[in-house]
Amino acid sequence: MGSGKSTVGRKLSSATGLNFIDLDKYIQTREGKTVKDIFNDEGEDYFRETEHRLLKEIIEKDNFILSCGGGTPCFFYNMSMMNENGITIYLQMPVGVLHSRLLNSPDNRPLLKEIPGNKLKNYIAITLKEREKYYKMAHHTVEAITLKISSVVKLLS
Numbered sequence: 001m002g003s004g005k006s007t008v009g010r011k012l013s014s015a016t017g018l019n020f021i022d023l024d025k026y027i028q029t030r031e032g033k034t035v036k037d038i039f040n041d042e043g044e045d046y047f048r049e050t051e052h053r054l055l056k057e058i059i060e061k062d063n064f065i066l067s068c069g070g071g072t073p074c075f076f077y078n079m080s081m082m083n084e085n086g087i088t089i090y091l092q093m094p095v096g097v098l099h100s101r102l103l104n105s106p107d108n109r110p111l112l113k114e115i116p117g118n119k120l121k122n123y124i125a126i127t128l129k130e131r132e133k134y135y136k137m138a139h140h141t142v143e144a145i146t147l148k149i150s151s152v153v154k155l156l157s
Helices: 005-016 023-031 035-042 044-059 078-085 095-102 117-135 149-155
Strands: 019-022 064-067 089-092 140-143
Touching: 005 019, 005 064, 005 149, 019 023, 023 035, 023 044, 023 064, 035 044, 044 078, 095 117, 140 149
Parallel strands: 019 064, 089 140
Antiparallel strands: none
Protein backbone atom coordinates (compact mmCIF):
# COMPACT_ATOMS: atom_id res chain seq x y z
CA MET A 1 0.00 0.00 0.00
CA GLY A 2 1.53 3.28 -1.12
CA SER A 3 4.60 1.83 -2.82
CA GLY A 4 3.61 3.15 -6.25
CA LYS A 5 2.38 -0.09 -7.84
CA SER A 6 -0.26 1.59 -10.02
CA THR A 7 2.05 4.41 -11.08
CA VAL A 8 4.88 1.98 -11.93
CA GLY A 9 2.41 -0.32 -13.69
CA ARG A 10 1.17 2.47 -15.96
CA LYS A 11 4.74 3.55 -16.75
CA LEU A 12 5.74 -0.06 -17.52
CA SER A 13 2.71 -0.38 -19.77
CA SER A 14 3.77 2.72 -21.70
CA ALA A 15 7.38 1.55 -21.93
CA THR A 16 6.52 -1.96 -23.10
CA GLY A 17 3.30 -1.45 -25.05
CA LEU A 18 1.59 -4.08 -22.89
CA ASN A 19 -1.92 -3.51 -21.56
CA PHE A 20 -2.15 -2.34 -17.96
CA ILE A 21 -4.67 -3.79 -15.51
CA ASP A 22 -5.17 -2.37 -12.03
CA LEU A 23 -6.76 -5.20 -10.04
CA ASP A 24 -8.61 -2.85 -7.66
CA LYS A 25 -10.12 -0.91 -10.58
CA TYR A 26 -11.05 -4.19 -12.29
CA ILE A 27 -12.81 -5.31 -9.10
CA GLN A 28 -14.61 -1.97 -8.83
CA THR A 29 -15.83 -2.23 -12.41
CA ARG A 30 -17.01 -5.82 -12.02
CA GLU A 31 -18.66 -5.21 -8.63
CA GLY A 32 -20.12 -1.82 -9.51
CA LYS A 33 -18.79 -0.18 -6.35
CA THR A 34 -15.55 1.13 -4.90
CA VAL A 35 -13.17 -1.06 -2.91
CA LYS A 36 -14.01 1.12 0.10
CA ASP A 37 -17.73 0.42 -0.37
CA ILE A 38 -17.12 -3.31 -0.84
CA PHE A 39 -15.20 -3.38 2.46
CA ASN A 40 -17.91 -1.33 4.21
CA ASP A 41 -20.90 -3.20 2.76
CA GLU A 42 -19.63 -6.76 2.43
CA GLY A 43 -16.51 -6.97 4.62
CA GLU A 44 -12.91 -7.93 3.99
CA ASP A 45 -13.59 -11.67 3.58
CA TYR A 46 -15.98 -11.01 0.70
CA PHE A 47 -13.49 -8.60 -0.86
CA ARG A 48 -10.63 -11.11 -0.63
CA GLU A 49 -12.74 -13.88 -2.17
CA THR A 50 -13.81 -11.59 -5.00
CA GLU A 51 -10.23 -10.39 -5.47
CA HIS A 52 -9.03 -14.01 -5.73
CA ARG A 53 -11.77 -15.01 -8.17
CA LEU A 54 -11.13 -12.02 -10.43
CA LEU A 55 -7.36 -12.45 -10.24
CA LYS A 56 -7.84 -16.02 -11.53
CA GLU A 57 -9.93 -14.58 -14.37
CA ILE A 58 -7.30 -11.96 -15.27
CA ILE A 59 -4.43 -14.46 -15.15
CA GLU A 60 -6.02 -16.22 -18.15
CA LYS A 61 -5.14 -13.20 -20.33
CA ASP A 62 -1.83 -12.91 -22.19
CA ASN A 63 0.89 -10.28 -21.99
CA PHE A 64 -0.17 -7.55 -19.60
CA ILE A 65 1.11 -5.54 -16.66
CA LEU A 66 -0.90 -6.08 -13.46
CA SER A 67 -0.93 -3.89 -10.40
CA CYS A 68 -2.48 -5.67 -7.44
CA GLY A 69 -3.42 -4.42 -4.01
CA GLY A 70 -0.94 -4.74 -1.15
CA GLY A 71 -2.93 -7.57 0.41
CA THR A 72 -3.48 -9.58 -2.77
CA PRO A 73 -0.32 -11.74 -2.50
CA CYS A 74 -1.14 -12.65 1.12
CA PHE A 75 -4.43 -14.47 0.60
CA PHE A 76 -5.36 -17.87 -0.80
CA TYR A 77 -2.59 -18.94 -3.18
CA ASN A 78 -2.52 -15.63 -5.07
CA MET A 79 1.25 -15.14 -4.95
CA SER A 80 1.95 -18.64 -6.22
CA MET A 81 -0.63 -18.17 -8.97
CA MET A 82 0.95 -14.88 -10.05
CA ASN A 83 4.45 -16.41 -9.97
CA GLU A 84 3.33 -19.37 -12.09
CA ASN A 85 1.72 -17.15 -14.71
CA GLY A 86 4.11 -14.25 -15.08
CA ILE A 87 7.04 -12.27 -13.76
CA THR A 88 6.38 -10.78 -10.34
CA ILE A 89 8.09 -7.76 -8.85
CA TYR A 90 8.03 -6.57 -5.25
CA LEU A 91 8.39 -2.80 -5.02
CA GLN A 92 10.19 -2.50 -1.70
CA MET A 93 9.72 0.79 0.11
CA PRO A 94 10.93 1.99 3.54
CA VAL A 95 8.27 2.29 6.27
CA GLY A 96 8.98 6.01 6.70
CA VAL A 97 8.26 6.75 3.04
CA LEU A 98 5.10 4.63 3.08
CA HIS A 99 4.00 6.49 6.20
CA SER A 100 4.49 9.88 4.52
CA ARG A 101 2.55 8.77 1.46
CA LEU A 102 -0.31 7.15 3.35
CA LEU A 103 -0.72 9.80 6.03
CA ASN A 104 -2.74 11.95 3.66
CA SER A 105 -4.84 9.25 1.99
CA PRO A 106 -6.59 7.09 4.63
CA ASP A 107 -10.05 7.77 3.14
CA ASN A 108 -9.07 5.91 -0.02
CA ARG A 109 -7.73 2.92 1.88
CA PRO A 110 -10.29 0.80 3.74
CA LEU A 111 -7.73 -0.88 6.00
CA LEU A 112 -6.50 2.51 7.23
CA LYS A 113 -9.84 4.18 7.97
CA GLU A 114 -9.81 3.25 11.67
CA ILE A 115 -6.09 3.88 12.27
CA PRO A 116 -5.37 7.24 13.96
CA GLY A 117 -2.53 9.24 12.40
CA ASN A 118 -0.29 8.82 15.45
CA LYS A 119 -0.52 5.01 15.16
CA LEU A 120 -0.23 4.76 11.38
CA LYS A 121 3.55 4.31 11.19
CA ASN A 122 3.45 1.42 13.67
CA TYR A 123 0.52 -0.16 11.78
CA ILE A 124 2.46 0.08 8.50
CA ALA A 125 5.57 -1.48 10.07
CA ILE A 126 3.59 -4.38 11.57
CA THR A 127 1.56 -4.98 8.39
CA LEU A 128 4.67 -4.88 6.21
CA LYS A 129 6.45 -7.33 8.49
CA GLU A 130 3.49 -9.72 8.29
CA ARG A 131 3.16 -9.42 4.52
CA GLU A 132 6.81 -9.35 3.53
CA LYS A 133 7.13 -13.16 3.54
CA TYR A 134 4.64 -13.17 0.64
CA TYR A 135 6.18 -10.18 -1.11
CA LYS A 136 9.62 -11.78 -0.99
CA MET A 137 8.25 -14.72 -2.95
CA ALA A 138 8.24 -12.42 -6.00
CA HIS A 139 10.69 -13.20 -8.77
CA HIS A 140 12.35 -9.81 -8.30
CA THR A 141 12.63 -7.26 -5.51
CA VAL A 142 13.43 -3.67 -6.47
CA GLU A 143 14.01 -0.63 -4.30
CA ALA A 144 11.00 1.48 -5.25
CA ILE A 145 12.47 4.68 -3.83
CA THR A 146 15.23 4.70 -6.49
CA LEU A 147 13.30 2.86 -9.18
CA LYS A 148 14.15 3.39 -12.82
CA ILE A 149 11.49 2.12 -15.21
CA SER A 150 14.16 1.11 -17.73
CA SER A 151 15.67 -1.26 -15.14
CA VAL A 152 12.29 -2.84 -14.47
CA VAL A 153 11.63 -3.24 -18.21
CA LYS A 154 14.85 -5.32 -18.40
CA LEU A 155 13.46 -7.64 -15.71
CA LEU A 156 10.51 -8.40 -17.98
CA SER A 157 12.63 -9.59 -20.90
